[in-house]
Amino acid sequence: MSSSAYRPAMTQARPEATRSVKAVDEYRNTRELNIAAERPLTIYLDRVEVVTLMTLGTQPELLTLGYLKNQGLIRELNEIKSVQVDWDVNAAVVTTFAEDDSWQEKLKNRTVTTGCGQGTVFGNIMEELEGIRLKPLRLKQSRIYELIKNLNRYNEVYKNAGAVHGCALCHDTDIITFMEDVGRHNAVDAIAGYMWLEGISGEDKIFYTTGRLTSEMVIKVTQMNIPVLLSRSGITQMGLDIAKDVGVTLFSRANGKHFLVYNGSEHIEFDVELPPKFSVAHTSS
Amino acid sequence: MSSSAYRPAMTQARPEATRSVKAVDEYRNTRELNIAAERPLTIYLDRVEVVTLMTLGTQPELLTLGYLKNQGLIRELNEIKSVQVDWDVNAAVVTTFAEDDSWQEKLKNRTVTTGCGQGTVFGNIMEELEGIRLKPLRLKQSRIYELIKNLNRYNEVYKNAGAVHGCALCHDTDIITFMEDVGRHNAVDAIAGYMWLEGISGEDKIFYTTGRLTSEMVIKVTQMNIPVLLSRSGITQMGLDIAKDVGVTLFSRANGKHFLVYNGSEHIEFDVELPPKFSVAHTSS
Numbered sequence: 001m002s003s004s005a006y007r008p009a010m011t012q013a014r015p016e017a018t019r020s021v022k023a024v025d026e027y028r029n030t031r032e033l034n035i036a037a038e039r040p041l042t043i044y045l046d047r048v049e050v051v052t053l054m055t056l057g058t059q060p061e062l063l064t065l066g067y068l069k070n071q072g073l074i075r076e077l078n079e080i081k082s083v084q085v086d087w088d089v090n091a092a093v094v095t096t097f098a099e100d101d102s103w104q105e106k107l108k109n110r111t112v113t114t115g116c117g118q119g120t121v122f123g124n125i126m127e128e129l130e131g132i133r134l135k136p137l138r139l140k141q142s143r144i145y146e147l148i149k150n151l152n153r154y155n156e157v158y159k160n161a162g163a164v165h166g167c168a169l170c171h172d173t174d175i176i177t178f179m180e181d182v183g184r185h186n187a188v189d190a191i192a193g194y195m196w197l198e199g200i201s202g203e204d205k206i207f208y209t210t211g212r213l214t215s216e217m218v219i220k221v222t223q224m225n226i227p228v229l230l231s232r233s234g235i236t237q238m239g240l241d242i243a244k245d246v247g248v249t250l251f252s253r254a255n256g257k258h259f260l261v262y263n264g265s266e267h268i269e270f271d272v273e274l275p276p277k278f279s280v281a282h283t284s285s
Numbered sequence: 286m287s288s289s290a291y292r293p294a295m296t297q298a299r300p301e302a303t304r305s306v307k308a309v310d311e312y313r314n315t316r317e318l319n320i321a322a323e324r325p326l327t328i329y330l331d332r333v334e335v336v337t338l339m340t341l342g343t344q345p346e347l348l349t350l351g352y353l354k355n356q357g358l359i360r361e362l363n364e365i366k367s368v369q370v371d372w373d374v375n376a377a378v379v380t381t382f383a384e385d386d387s388w389q390e391k392l393k394n395r396t397v398t399t400g401c402g403q404g405t406v407f408g409n410i411m412e413e414l415e416g417i418r419l420k421p422l423r424l425k426q427s428r429i430y431e432l433i434k435n436l437n438r439y440n441e442v443y444k445n446a447g448a449v450h451g452c453a454l455c456h457d458t459d460i461i462t463f464m465e466d467v468g469r470h471n472a473v474d475a476i477a478g479y480m481w482l483e484g485i486s487g488e489d490k491i492f493y494t495t496g497r498l499t500s501e502m503v504i505k506v507t508q509m510n511i512p513v514l515l516s517r518s519g520i521t522q523m524g525l526d527i528a529k530d531v532g533v534t535l536f537s538r539a540n541g542k543h544f545l546v547y548n549g550s551e552h553i554e555f556d557v558e559l560p561p562k563f564s565v566a567h568t569s570s
Contacts, residue, residue: 212448215339216339260318
């Protein structure tokens, strides 16, 4: 716990995460199924439009905070007076104490970094990471298994409707917070917003994601100062390269007793006696 | 086939799609596994930097073409003199016949639209879709099954290394082209580039994706004038809402004999006699 106890005034806008709709299956039967919500949320900073995020919408205030922080638009939480989300107009209205009228000018010279590998200001980001070396966190295999077990209780929207990614901030075997969103980068940003608001630091945490370990996912956890990344999915070459540079321990394909450590296995104590087996099939995702 | 036979001069840069790396499994055994490549590709338009895309990199020229088209930066293929990709410097250099020196100015007033629900210029896009109504395509269940079977032969990188999305442009039961990328929007853009280059129109095609049917996926196929979207994964509320507005037929969770049609089931002829069954479990993705 690092930062102050200051909290901006915030709404608690909590719309439905799923909606029941009809679909026709292969038997031509009409079935009623739940699907994940997806809503546009336009962020306004002192009346200037910043961005529109397509989001599940269950934690819009935290998403807004995390987005502003991760984009480097606001440095300190106590600069923010209020975050007010109104789903009637799909807007998150952020007011700063400075009531700055120069955002238009500032935003002009800024390129939004985004998920899915489009729009990244690659040079700048790589420069920012230059020289960052995260302090490694010692881990025990037995505790990782316990954490994976605990994580299975979450992912509510996914279990109900699919089509969302889940992310969690974890400490040892505990899940501090779990966020789901239709955009995986939104889920990460919402966790960044939560950490900012609650004054939680990253250095002893584990970041879990149902999504893949691409360059941008590794970059985001590095910016959050979190030394361990645990994923159910696969990994890309640049995700691995960056993790090696900054020292993020990478667990990929974590599921039940299985995992693959692509970086940082020297920080893991293998304290579990597993039954022998013939081979582990490569499972893709 | 609509546009001219003109083709810009293009490189054929084909780097490796996977790399062999070592990982430590839960038995503490070191294993050699393939992971998907991920590379930054910076697009320059008449010497002005446009964007950096994180990509698998197997079809960089088509990705570049499709990106420029989908972003509305270049209207006609014959405005482009050449597309030259050089992986030594991770650059796609696009030269137009006009050798326009005003891109810097034009790009300033443009916001990049992107995948993963971050950075979307929502208002503009929704305005562009206003009044679009795609001509429905009649489909037979038996032909869809045949297509799904044919699609199983593709997804090479995914089968080898995971961590990529696949997209295909299909006609009836044939796969015209199949693209994989670490970013699903890159795979879509590469197909748009292919259609542009080959003068292929969308109105009688089916678009397949391994990814979810979110708003942005439905918007992209609408812009490509393709009336049918077939996905292995789930669907979001806005993906469905937009599909209903523009008339895109949506197959979700297509796998083997299963599918769920969320919109446009009236255009499907159910011509397959399936064995009776008790129930279909809801499978998430």
